[in-house]
Amino acid sequence: MKRTLKYAILGLVHKQEMSGYDITSQFKQEIGQFWSAKHSQIYPELKRLTEEKLIEYRTSITGAKLEKKLYCITPKGTQELTEWLLSPKELPETEKDEFMLMLYFSAAIPKEENKRLFEDQIAKRKEKLEYLYESKKSLQLLDKNLQVPGSHQFGHYLVLSRAINREESYITWLEETLSLFE
Amino acid sequence: MKRTLKYAILGLVHKQEMSGYDITSQFKQEIGQFWSAKHSQIYPELKRLTEEKLIEYRTSITGAKLEKKLYCITPKGTQELTEWLLSPKELPETEKDEFMLMLYFSAAIPKEENKRLFEDQIAKRKEKLEYLYESKKSLQLLDKNLQVPGSHQFGHYLVLSRAINREESYITWLEETLSLFE
DNA sequence: ACTACCATGTAAATCGTTACATGATTAA
DNA sequence: TTAATCATGTAACGATTTACATGGTAGT
Numbered sequence: 001m002k003r004t005l006k007y008a009i010l011g012l013v014h015k016q017e018m019s020g021y022d023i024t025s026q027f028k029q030e031i032g033q034f035w036s037a038k039h040s041q042i043y044p045e046l047k048r049l050t051e052e053k054l055i056e057y058r059t060s061i062t063g064a065k066l067e068k069k070l071y072c073i074t075p076k077g078t079q080e081l082t083e084w085l086l087s088p089k090e091l092p093e094t095e096k097d098e099f100m101l102m103l104y105f106s107a108a109i110p111k112e113e114n115k116r117l118f119e120d121q122i123a124k125r126k127e128k129l130e131y132l133y134e135s136k137k138s139l140q141l142l143d144k145n146l147q148v149p150g151s152h153q154f155g156h157y158l159v160l161s162r163a164i165n166r167e168e169s170y171i172t173w174l175e176e177t178l179s180l181f182e
Numbered sequence: 183m184k185r186t187l188k189y190a191i192l193g194l195v196h197k198q199e200m201s202g203y204d205i206t207s208q209f210k211q212e213i214g215q216f217w218s219a220k221h222s223q224i225y226p227e228l229k230r231l232t233e234e235k236l237i238e239y240r241t242s243i244t245g246a247k248l249e250k251k252l253y254c255i256t257p258k259g260t261q262e263l264t265e266w267l268l269s270p271k272e273l274p275e276t277e278k279d280e281f282m283l284m285l286y287f288s289a290a291i292p293k294e295e296n297k298r299l300f301e302d303q304i305a306k307r308k309e310k311l312e313y314l315y316e317s318k319k320s321l322q323l324l325d326k327n328l329q330v331p332g333s334h335q336f337g338h339y340l341v342l343s344r345a346i347n348r349e350e351s352y353i354t355w356l357e358e359t360l361s362l363f364e
Numbered sequence: 365a366c367t368a369c370c371a372t373g374t375a376a377a378t379c380g381t382t383a384c385a386t387g388a389t390t391a392a
Numbered sequence: 393t394t395a396a397t398c399a400t401g402t403a404a405c406g407a408t409t410t411a412c413a414t415g416g417t418a419g420t
Contacts, residue, residue, distance in 0.1 A: 001382095004280055005407080011287035021371050032275065034282035041408060043373055066416045068371060085291050088302040089281045091310060093214065098186055099271045100216035100344055104337045105193035109267050111331060120270045128273060149293060149363050155286045162282055162355055169351030173344055181331050183410095187379080203399050223380060225401055248388045250399060 005045055006054075008035050010073060010081040013055055019068040020046050030135065030156055033163040046071060054080060111181055118178040122171060129167040136160045187227055188236075190217050192255060192263040195237055201250045202228050212317065212338055215345040228253060236262060293363055300360040304353060311349040318342045 008031075012023055020043050027036035037045075046069075049055045054077035057069040073081065099121055106114050139160060140146055143153040151157070190213075194205055202225050209218035219227075228251075231237045236259035239251040255263065281303055288296050321342060322328055325335040333339070 001406090003406090004278075004283065008283055011283070011290075014287065014290060019371075020373090024371095027276075031283070031286050033277070034279040034286070036276040036278075037407095038409065039372080040374080040410080047373095062370075063417055066371065081287070082291065085284055085287060086295055086299075088299065089284060091306050092280075094209075094216070094218040095277070095279075095348070096186075096218075097216040097277075098274075100341055101186070101190055101193070101213070102267055102271060103340045103344075104213050104216070105196065105263070105267060106340075107332070107337055108193075108196060109264065113268055114331070117268075117270065124273050147362060149296070150289070155289055158285045158288075158359065159282055161359065162285075165351060165355040166277070169347060173347040177340065177343065180329060183378095185378095201399075202401090203397095206399095219379095220381065221400080222382080222402080229401095244398080245389055248399065 004035065005037050005041065006049065007081060007084045008037070009042070009045060009049060010054060010077050010084075013071045014073045014078060014081055017070045017072045019070055021068065030159045030163070034159060049077070053077075115178065115181050118174055118181070122174045122178070125167055125171050125174065129164065129171065132160060132164050132167060136164065186217065187219050187223065188231065189263060189266045190219070191224070191227060191231060192236060192259050192266075195253045196255045196260060196263055199252045199254045201252055203250065212341045212345070216341060231259070235259075297360065297363050300356055300363070304356045304360070307349055307353050307356065311346065311353065314342060314346045314349060318346065 009023060012018055012026055018026075020039065023042050023046075024037075024039045026032075046055070046057075050057065050071075053074055055071045055073055057071045060068050060070050062068065099117075102117070106117075139153055139156055143151055143157075145151040146153055146157045148154070191205060194200055194208055200208075202221065205224050205228075206219075206221045208214075228237070228239075232239065232253075235256055237253045237255055239253045242250050242252050244250065281299075284299070288299075321335055321338055325333055325339075327333040328335055328339045330336070
């Protein structure tokens with residue numbers, strides 16, 4: 001009875017009118033670091049939220065025939081979104097990480113293989129971090145007051161900032177731990 | 183076709199003979215920070231792995247009638263476990279975090295409410311961190327050479343160490359970000 | 365013409381949680 | 393005797409992914 005996708009969609013259409021395709025695109029942007037869904041999950045959820053009268057849509061035509069449904073939030077939807085936003089969030093008991101699961105059993109493989117796997121993971125995380133730095137740079141060009149609560153892009157800033165912090169601290173730990181093998 | 187639970191179970195029964203109940207208990211310990219499953223998912227998976235001849239079991243009786251099935255890994259199971267351990271792990275596109283999803287939309291609620299939610303999250307993460315520190319302390323009493331690769335408890339050390347790093351860096355970010363609101 | 369992208373949906377399978385269901389053992 | 397823990401399973405539901413399925417638009 002958590003229905004987090006429901007609130008993710010309500011939050012997005014609260015910001016502005018959006019199609020299912022637009023929501024799918026958003027989950028490929030910054031917020032996708034912390035929540036996402038495939039279009040095959042989004043379209044049925046949009047239908048359900050419409051039935052629940054939390055959102056509604058108008059139809060817009062692009063070109064000659066291409067139809068899209070632009071969803072916006074209803075007052076009832078805003079009410080439920082606000083309640084969710086204000087509710088304290090419990091910590092998940094488990095934050096799954098396949099690499100760490102592997103490490104837990106890594107006594108079963110040779111030290112050299114362990115080092116190789118650490119190096120591979122560090123390279124991948126550094127690549128992702130570079131991409132996050134670039135995203136933050138682009139965002140800063142758009143908005144000088146980025147770090148001020150209430151600035152237009154503050155939500156974007158928060159997720160990028162935390163995504164960077166998450167990667168940086170993971171990489172630091174990987175590097176420090178790899179050095180134990182040397 | 184990922185079947186991560188399969189490898190989690192193979193890894194556990196590779197360490198030592200174990201019942202479904204024992205596996206469930208393990209997921210409530212350190213490794214549960216990075217992977218877990220409920221018993222309702224574990225028992226069917228044990229059945230499946232047995233059919234696939236990756237594990238096998240003997241029956242043991244406690245007291246007068248209480249039966250338990252003690253599973254161990256087969257050579258075929260060890261083979262598949264090793265292949266998985268040696269394979270580089272892709273980064274997940276999304277590492278879900280409901281608190282961060284909320285923050286992305288938090289422009290919709292008052293600054294004071296934001297601060298309250300940050301403080302709540304910091305308190306919860308600090309409480310968890312204290313528990314992790316205590317676990318590490320207990321582990322250090324068991325094993326002086328903890329931080330040496332190859333030490334008996336090295337797998338435990340790695341997961342605890344990373345769990346602590348993860349909480350510490352999250353808390354640091356939360357505190358720094360909260361200060362932007364002041 | 366062709367490619368990348370826009371746009372929406374459904375079906376099937378898998379993964380994961382909550383609830384249902386039962387019974388034994390151990391220590392206070 | 394009663395509560396906590398040991399022990400194993402299934403059923404129903406919900407969440408998520410992969411695959412199936414179709415067609416339009418815009419730029420080169």
